[in-house]
Structures are given as structure tokens and as C-alpha cells.
Amino acid sequence: MAAVNPDLQSERDGATFDTNKLTFLLDGGEGMTERRREVEAEALADPEVTGGPHYHFMSRPEQYSDAVRKAVHYMKQAKTGKFDNPADAHWYRNTLWPNEMAPIGLHTTMFLPTLENNSSPEQKEKWAPLAKDFKIIGTYSQTEMGHGTNLKALETTATYEPELEQFILHSPTLSSIKWWPGGLGKTSNFAVVMASMIIKGKNYGMHPFIVQLRSLEDHTVITGIEVGDIGPKFGFNTIDNGYLKFDHVRIPRENLLMKNAVVEPDGTYVRIAKNEKAAYSTMIFVRAMIVLEVATRGLAQACTIAVRYSCVRRQSELVPGGPEPKVLDFQTQQYKLLPVLASCYAYWFSGLFIRMTYFQINYEIQQGNIDLLPELHAVSSGLKAFTSYGSMAGIEQCRLACGGHGFSQASGLPKIYTTMTAGCTYEGENSVLYLQMARYLMKSFLQAEKGETTTNSVAYLSKKNLDKCVLGATLSPDTIIAAYEHRAARLVRKAGLRVNALEAAGKPYHEAWNLTSVQFTKAAEAHCHYFVVLKFADTLEEMEDEAEIHNVLLQLFQLYACYGITNYAADFTEDGFMSQEQLDMVRLRVLDLMADIRPNAVALVDSFDYPDHILGSVLGRYDGNVYENLYKWAKDSPLNKTEVHDSYYKYLQPMITGKSNL
Ligand SMILES: CCC/C=C/C(=O)SCCNC(=O)CCNC(=O)[C@H](O)C(C)(C)COP(=O)([O-])OP(=O)([O-])OC[C@H]1O[C@@H](n2cnc3c(N)ncnc32)[C@H](O)[C@@H]1OP(=O)([O-])[O-]
Numbered sequence: 152m153a154a155v156n157p158d159l160q161s162e163r164d165g166a167t168f169d170t171n172k173l174t175f176l177l178d179g180g181e182g183m184t185e186r187r188r189e190v191e192a193e194a195l196a197d198p199e200v201t202g203g204p205h206y207h208f209m210s211r212p213e214q215y216s217d218a219v220r221k222a223v224h225y226m227k228q229a230k231t232g233k234f235d236n237p238a239d240a241h242w243y244r245n246t247l248w249p250n251e252m253a254p255i256g257l258h259t260t261m262f263l264p265t266l267e268n269n270s271s272p273e274q275k276e277k278w279a280p281l282a283k284d285f286k287i288i289g290t291y292s293q294t295e296m297g298h299g300t301n302l303k304a305l306e307t308t309a310t311y312e313p314e315l316e317q318f319i320l321h322s323p324t325l326s327s328i329k330w331w332p333g334g335l336g337k338t339s340n341f342a343v344v345m346a347s348m349i350i351k352g353k354n355y356g357m358h359p360f361i362v363q364l365r366s367l368e369d370h371t372v373i374t375g376i377e378v379g380d381i382g383p384k385f386g387f388n389t390i391d392n393g394y395l396k397f398d399h400v401r402i403p404r405e406n407l408l409m410k411n412a413v414v415e416p417d418g419t420y421v422r423i424a425k426n427e428k429a430a431y432s433t434m435i436f437v438r439a440m441i442v443l444e445v446a447t448r449g450l451a452q453a454c455t456i457a458v459r460y461s462c463v464r465r466q467s468e469l470v471p472g473g474p475e476p477k478v479l480d481f482q483t484q485q486y487k488l489l490p491v492l493a494s495c496y497a498y499w500f501s502g503l504f505i506r507m508t509y510f511q512i513n514y515e516i517q518q519g520n521i522d523l524l525p526e527l528h529a530v531s532s533g534l535k536a537f538t539s540y541g542s543m544a545g546i547e548q549c550r551l552a553c554g555g556h557g558f559s560q561a562s563g564l565p566k567i568y569t570t571m572t573a574g575c576t577y578e579g580e581n582s583v584l585y586l587q588m589a590r591y592l593m594k595s596f597l598q599a600e601k602g603e604t605t606t607n608s609v610a611y612l613s614k615k616n617l618d619k620c621v622l623g624a625t626l627s628p629d630t631i632i633a634a635y636e637h638r639a640a641r642l643v644r645k646a647g648l649r650v651n652a653l654e655a656a657g658k659p660y661h662e663a664w665n666l667t668s669v670q671f672t673k674a675a676e677a678h679c680h681y682f683v684v685l686k687f688a689d690t691l692e693e694m695e696d697e698a699e700i701h702n703v704l705l706q707l708f709q710l711y712a713c714y715g716i717t718n719y720a721a722d723f724t725e726d727g728f729m730s731q732e733q734l735d736m737v738r739l740r741v742l743d744l745m746a747d748i749r750p751n752a753v754a755l756v757d758s759f760d761y762p763d764h765i766l767g768s769v770l771g772r773y774d775g776n777v778y779e780n781l782y783k784w785a786k787d788s789p790l791n792k793t794e795v796h797d798s799y800y801k802y803l804q805p806m807i808t809g810k811s812n813l
């Protein structure tokens with residue numbers, strides 16, 4: 152291994168805490184870190200994983216094809232049973248497809264979970280082993296060209312025919328063509344298809360059906376089905392997001408996944424699930440996972456790249472006539488990066504929380520207790536929106552902080568950005584999800600108005616909040632939380648009261664709601680902000696005696712919270728809750744905290760513990776040897792394969808010389 156750039160080494164030498172110990176905390180324990188590192192090391196030693204052609208120097212069809220090669224490698228490994236622990240599989244996949252979408256990504260994240268959570272026991276026994284053993288490869292096909300958000304308006308129909316005990320799947324219009332499902336275009340031979348179920352002329356709404364799309368012998372498309380790739384996108388080059396059109400395709404009655412609703416042979420519809428939104432369950436699962444796995448990890452990688460590079464990059468002057476400083480020593484550079492780094496830690500702890508909570512509540516739901524479902528839906532929707540947007544903005548900030556080289560694919564940042572930013576749209580567009588959370592906030596507000604207690608995550612709505620902010624220079628977590636509670640409660644109440652006032656003035660509820668929806672999305676955002684601050688504070692409180700790590704995490708917590716206050720100053724001050732003096736103090740504390748955190752910046756990103764292969768960045772290399780590798784990268788560019796490019800002979804030569812050698 153090459154020697155580490157002394158500018159990075161000095162940062163590591165100056166850190167005040169043991170990065171390994173912080174990594175253990177982030178991973179959920181030393182054992183988890185060890186296992187993750189073992190899986191990653193095994194993958195990194197495998198030429199099938201790290202060999203292959205250079206991602207950035209391939210065309211899109213080549214990128215897809217190479218991703219399929221890797222998919223086959225993964226499936227072969229999985230079939231040996233070595234990934235029986237889902238976490239192992241996850242770490243392996245992250246190393247195999249760093250910031251890329253696997254063509255079989257939907258198979259593992261949505262197709263299989265839908266089979267497992269939406270099937271009757273007999274169906275589960277039939278389909279789940281086939282999917283687990285990759286005898287069938289599937290996707291989750293819900294969105295249509297005309298509708299992704301409004302699931303009640305899906306146009307694909309599944310019409311029941313009792314005589315033959317079959318459903319007939321049909322795409323009646325252009326806009327009803329399924330559009331976007333990952334792995335649908337070329338890879339999958341099966342899909343869970345969400346279609347509006349019609350029995351004897353009555354529409355029972357969206358239900359899941361398992362449908363074969365392609366032959367298991369030669370992959371040819373089943374009669375009556377048209378399927379293909381939707382073309383190049385903003386990112387996601389390695390996955391074949393697809394379209395799917397049905398022309399009266401017949402499937403047996405048993406292909407309706409019947410955990411939540413059964414259709415008897417004679418066409419009698421029997422609802423089993425207590426909640427009519429049971430068919431939406433896979434979306435809750437994925438939203439809960441996006442917080443940590445997509446939003447936070449993308450941001451953590453971008454922070455790693457930008458912070459390391461900012462300690463290697465020297466530019467300009469700090470002391471007149473003095474040597475060029477590391478750019479991270481400029482206060483403005485710290486202001487670009489350190490609040491983003493703090494938000495990454497904040498999201499990480501909320502991500503761990505929502506992942507754990509999902510599994511706990513889903514277990515209850517599977518046992519038939521759906522009491523906590525509405526809260527889970529609200530919190531997972533809100534956090535998905537809040538963190539994906541924050542990460543998207545943070546990654547872009549990291550790119551800008553890397554100057555010109557940030558714009559090169561060599562930085563790794565464009566790939567991280569385009570992969571992550573899709574998370575603001577898929578699995579529920581962010582504004583739409585904030586509005587789902589807002590419904591919950593409105594209900595809770597009404598409960599609070601009646602003097603009733605509100606549930607866990609919104610308990611602050613029914614308690615008496617402070618009128619005046621008591622935040623002082625010590626920035627104690629309690630006073631910070633109280634300030635964020637006050638802001639969220641006030642914004643929720645303001646929006647709630649406006650809905651009531653508009654209704655009292657004669658507007659129908661739906662109109663009153665739409666006229667308040669901007670306020671409500673801001674209230675939902677404020678609620679999520681409070682929630683993330685709270686989970687960060689809880690983590691600090693639960694930490695065992697690791698004083699050095701506690702110190703640096705406390706600084707990050709305070710920076711996250713203070714930066715949030717300065718960014719949303721009006722929300723905290725306009726009702727007189729926070730004084731101008733307090734706001735000024737908070738603004739100055741942001742600057743002080745950045746100076747406190749600066750010496751640990753590299754150690755804080757090293758703690759995320761990303762191998763270079765996953766970062767895929769010349770700028771963010773662990774060894775900091777940026778310039779020699781940038782030069783090497785450029786030399787490898789396909790345009791440099793020949794001294795004179797073909798286009799010269801085709802176009803330039805005739806113009807310049809009047810002749811052509813072609
Ligand atoms: C790698 C990339 C992979 C990507 C894959 C994808 O993108 S896959 C494609 C991903 N696609 C998307 O993500 C599509 C996004 N769109 C949707 O999820 C829905 O259509 C909707 C939620 C926006 C509205 O749905 P709607 O018009 O049917 O509902 P409504 O607004 O009339 O509310 C009625 C009640 O239902 C409640 N409720 C709602 N959802 C849930 C739930 N999951 N659980 C429990 N409850 C839920 C709601 O709180 C409300 O309760 P209240 O207040 O009456 O007590």
C-alpha cells in the first residue's frame with residue numbers, strides 16, 4: 152500500500168478519539184463491525200467483485216451487462232447459503248455494486264418481502280423458496296406511466312372470471328402501462344403486479360398478483376405481455392427500469408397474494424386485514440430502510456470524500472505571504488462541510504432507530520396488532536422525506552466544496568448524488584410523504600385540542616410547551632429539544648388552526664387542506680427535524696462511558712441543532728420564543744463548534760469506515776494520494792486510447808486540410 156499523504160496522516164495523528172470505537176457505535180456493536188469487515192474483505196479479495204471493466208468508461212448497455220455478470224456471481228454465492236444472515240448479504244451487495252443499483256435489487260428489496268408479507272401460508276411456501284433460491288427473479292411493479300402517487304387511480308385491471316377461476320390482467324390505456332419498476336425491462340421473469348381488482352363489475356382497489364413475464368427456459372416474453380427498458384435516466388445506469396403492458400393475460404385465481412384479502416372460487420371477496428392499507432406494507436418497509444441505507448450512507452460517503460480531500464487540497468493564503476493552507480482551514484469551507492457532517496451523524500442515529508422500530512412494529516402487525524401502524528406510516532414517511540432531501544442537498548454541497556475536481560466522475564460524487572437523489576422521488580415523492588405525515592399531525596393536533604394525550608412521537612403536542620426559550624451558552628440537550636418541540640408544535644398548531652378557520656369560513660375540508668398544505672409540509676419538516684434532534688440526544692444519553700467519543704458527538708449534536716436554528720431562525724423567533732440575543736449567541740456557537748470539531752473532521756469521516764472500492768473516489772482515497780491518481784485516471788480515459796481520435800479523420804481533417812484519410 153502506498154504511503155499515506157502526510158497531510159492526511161497529521162489529521163489522523165491529531166484526533167482526540169479512537170475511530171474504531173466510533174465505528175462500533177455506528178455499526179451497532181463491535182461484533183457487527185467485525186462481521187461487516189469480514190464480508191467486505193472477502194468480497195474485496197474476489198476479482199469477480201473488484202475486477203471487471205471500469206464503471207465510468209463503459210456505455211450504459213455495457214454497465215447493465217456488467218451488473219448482470221455481478222448479479223450472477225452474487226446469486227451463485229447466495230445459493231451456497233453463505234448469506235443466510237441478511238446483514239451479510241447486504242454488506243456483500245454494497246461492495247459488489249458500490250452506489251449502483253443491482254439489476255436484481257428489486258428482487259431482494261421488494262419482490263421477496265412482498266411475497267413473504269402478503270402471501271397466505273401456502274403461497275409463501277410455494278413462492279418464497281423459489282425466489283430465495285433465484286429459481287425465479289422478480290420485481291415490484293406498481294407505478295404506471297400516468298400514476299405513481301395516487302394508487303387509487305391505478306388503471307391496470309385484474310378482472311375475475313369465476314367460470315375459469317382466473318384473473319385477466321389488462322392495460323386498458325397508454326397511461327396504464329407499468330413504468331419504472333427496477334429490473335423489469337430485461338432481467339426479471341416474474342413480477343408482483345399491483346392492479347385494481349374487479350369482481351362482477353365492482354372495483355376493490357389495488358391488490359398484489361404474482362405474474363410470470365418471461366419463459367424460464369429461454370427468457371422469451373409470455374404471450375399477451377409487452378415488456379422493455381424505459382431508456383437512459385439521470386442515474387441508475389446499471390438497472391433496467393422497465394415498462395410492462397398486458398393484453399388480456401390470464402393468471403390463476405391463486406396468483407392473487409391472499410394474506411390480506413381472499414377471493415373465493417365463486418368470486419366472493421373476503422377482506423382479512425384489519426387495515427385497508429395492508430397492501431401498502433412493502434412501501435413502509437422500504438421507506439424505513441431508505442433513511443439509513445440510502446440517504447445516510449450516501450451522505451456519509453460524500454462527506455468522507457469532501458473532508459479528506461479538503462485536508463489534502465492546499466490553496467491560497469491564510470497568513471499573508473504564508474504557505475498555502477489545507478482548504479478545510481478556511482472557515483467558509485468548514486461552514487460548507489461540518490454542518491453537513493453533523494447532519495449525517497444525526498440522520499444515522501434516526502436511521503438506526505427507525506430500522507429497529509420497523510422490525511419491532513412489523514412483528515406486532517404480523518401477529519395481528521395494527522395499533523402502531525398509523526404512527527409507523529407517519530414517521531417512516533416523514534423521515535424518508537426529511538433525510539433524503541437533506542442528504543441530496545448535503546451531497547451537492549460536498550461536490551461544490553471540492554471545486555473543479557468535484558465535477559469530475561473521478562471524485563465519485565456525481566455517481567453518489569444521482570443514485571441517492573432518486574430516493575427523494577421513489578417510494579413516495581417527498582412532498583406527498585410530508586403530507587401523509589401532516590395528516591397524522593393534524594389528527595394529533597385535534598386530539599391535543601380536546602385535551603387527549605397524543606402518541607409517542609407527537610407527545611409534545613399535548614403538553615404545555617415553554618413560552619420562552621431557555622437556551623443558554625451551555626447548549627444542554629434538554630433546552631435544545633425544548634426549542635425544537637416549541638417550533639414544531641407552533642407550526643403544527645398554526646396550520647391546524649388555519650384549516651379550522653378556513654372550514655369555519657365555509658370552505659370544504661379538502662379545499663381548506665390544500666390551502667394549508669404548504670404550511671403543513673413545513674410543519675411536517677419541523678416535526679421531523681425535532682425528531683432527528685431528539686434521537687441524536689437519546690443516543691448521547693444512552694452511550695456508555697466513552698468520554699472522548701461522547702465529547703465529539705455532543706459537539707456534533709450541538710452543531711446540528713444550532714445550525715438548524717440559524718437556518719430556520721424565523722421559526723424560532725417570530726413569536727418571541729427565542730430572543731435576538733439568543734439567536735446571535737447560537738450563530739456564534741456554530742462558528743465555535745466548527746473550530747472545536749475541525750481537528751477531528753478526518754477521524755469522524757474515517758469512522759464511517761468505507762473501503763476505497765465502495766467510495767469509488769480518487770479525491771477521497773484513504774491514502775490521500777490524489778494528484779498521481781487523478782493523472783492516472785485521465786490517462787485511462789477511453790478517449791486517450793489513440794493519439795489521434797477517429798473523429799479527427801471523420802470531421803476535423805476534411806475541414807482543416809480539405810482531405811480525409813478515412
Ligand atoms: C430502489 C428503488 C425502489 C423503488 C420502488 C418504488 O418506488 S415502488 C413504488 C412506490 N410508490 C409509492 O410510494 C406511492 C406513493 N403513494 C402512496 O403511498 C399512497 O397512494 C398515498 C399514501 C400517497 C395515498 O394513498 P391513498 O390515497 O390510498 O390514501 P389517503 O391519502 O387517502 O389516506 C388514507 C389513509 O391511509 C393511510 N395510509 C396511507 N398509506 C398508508 C400505509 N402505507 N400504511 C398505513 N396507512 C396508510 C393514511 O395515513 C390515511 O389515514 P387516515 O389519515 O385516513 O387515518
Ligand SMILES: Cc1cc2nc3c(=O)[nH]c(=O)nc-3n(C[C@H](O)[C@H](O)[C@H](O)COP(=O)(O)OP(=O)(O)OC[C@H]3O[C@@H](n4cnc5c(N)ncnc54)[C@H](O)[C@@H]3O)c2cc1C
Nearest residue numbers: 291292293294298299300331332333573577578579580582
Ligand atoms: C429511480 C426510480 C426507481 C423507481 N422504481 C420503482 C419500482 O421499482 N417500482 C415501482 O412501482 N415504481 C418505481 N418508481 C416509481 C416511483 O415510485 C414514483 O415515481 C413515485 O412514487 C412518484 O410518483 P409519480 O412519478 O407519479 O410522481 P407525481 O405524483 O406525478 O409527482 C409530480 C409532482 O406532483 C406532486 N404531487 C402529486 N400528488 C400530490 C398530492 N397529492 N399533493 C401534493 N402534491 C402532489 C408531487 O409532489 C410532485 O411534485 C421508481 C421511480 C424512480 C425515479
